[in-house]
Amino acid sequence: FHADGEMLEKIRYPDGSVRLRNPNIELMDQDILYHLALGSGSHDLVEMFGDVKFVCMGGTPKRVEQFANYIMQEIGHKLPCGTTLFDISQFSYRYSMYKVGPVLSVSHGMGIPSVGILLHEIIKLMYHAKVKDPIFFRIGTCGGIGLEGGTVVISEEAVDGLLRPFLELPVLGKMVHRPSKLDKHLARELKAMSRPDQEPYDTVIGKTMCTYDFYEGQGRLDGAFCDFSENEKMEYLNKVHKAGVVNIEMESLSFASLTHHAGIKSAVVCVTLLDRLKGDQVMAPKEVLEEWQIRPQKLVSRYIKRYLQRN
């Protein structure tokens, strides 16, 4: 059973391939994945993407390119002779996408709307390419609550700024709610792959708060506008911390609810850039930030490597 109580067969085909919960798509003679610069009529999506097993998403084009190079080295993937890694979606001028064997590394931009549009098209891509049982990861950055900068956080659940565990989206004038559940087993498997004795940072599991804004929405005092006091900010952060929230970012709600709705196993792994109980500005030097951002990549790469060795 799916965590919603819906039968998994309704969401996926018996062989594990992604089933679209939209009857319109198979009736169309072609489907244009506009923001990926791909289409089911113009590209052989089965040939190009049929062997994908992992979809790894991160905010920036640079970071997902770095991850593609990193995972290539880690899994020992060789590109066909005479070819180099290239951005499959470069002509969308929206998102960047790299493919390294069974791993897709895709940028999602900032915020719920951006990652939401990408997920619609990536989930359709999985369907067109007949990919079976893909696993999706978001590899990102966040603000920590009571965690020092450089801590790796694996999300157990995503909640909105009112601590509600669902994505809210107005559709045809009515509010639609979709539970933002993540795979708890996958989260624990990832946590088990951290090496607390060898790594100079912690890896923790906790609730992630996802907001629609970086400044006021995350209780920052340093935006262009601020209509609350420092005391009110601290009261709010302490309240959400008590409710189990350990980090704040801007994509997990959409990522968790859309993958869950599609019956796709997924996890969110983010590194904290600062402790929000101590400040608002991201002040760590860029070399330090660079090193921190590799930490969640290492964890996910370890999972992928282990998976590929066993299968």
Ligand code: DUR
């Ligand atoms: N992010 C936050 N809050 C932070 C640090 C990072 O939302 O304090 C994430 C989410 C968004 C981007 O994509 O990074 C904003 O810098």
